[in-house]
Amino acid sequence: MKSSYFAEGAIAIEPSCANFSEAVSKATSLLVATGSATKKYVDETLAALETLGPYFVVAPGLAIAHAKPSDSVLRPAMALLKLAEPVTSGSHNDPVSLVFAMCSPDSEAHIEMLSEFGALMSGKGVINSLLNASAESVIRQILASKPLY
């Protein structure tokens, strides 16, 4: 997928997180640090997690933290926090080590980005390669690869 979706500094690798909320907070903070959202978006995402549970843990080991479009989003973007030691979220897809974060200013701007992301992640072995990757350069390489369809 287009590398521009993951800004410079939007991918971080950490040894561990105390709990899933902290992981979500750190992943969405990458969107803030790279100028795609304001701090309020972190709180909005944590509130969504609080109300709805870990529903955005959408595949084994993988979450895509996000909240509704709001004025706290500046542009559509993605980020990734990779945890060396996975964290439990309470989801059937636990434990989680790939915590993606996503934001969009409205309900249209990010459709292409997400569609590309979905096509890439549906490729055989792609999630596994990401789970096994421990260097940002390798992660970027996998994310930049072409989806199968």
Add this chain to the structure above:
Amino acid sequence: MLQLKALSVRYWLQNRFTRGVLIYAVCGAGIGTSVLLKANAERALSMLGIEAEVQAVTIADARGPHRMAQVVLATPEIVDQLAGIPAEVIAINNIFDLAELGEKLKSSLS
């Protein structure tokens, strides 16, 4: 021979009438999980050759007063919150698994 004919009539009917099938892909915000789910459900449906319309919606929309979908797709945590809606609600464990999506959609729509 008769069996074959019955089968082809069945497929004809299916193709003729699945045009109107509406599927909701539901998530909390209506922009993230549901959009991914919609994109992959559409891929799975096209692999199966089933024609249907898939819409990404929020929990509130799925409960709302619009035209009700025949099938509702969501992650298990969201399924718990859709109890009582007049549609078949299907939990998708791995939204990137086209085989899981395809199997569940096929058994629900055929």
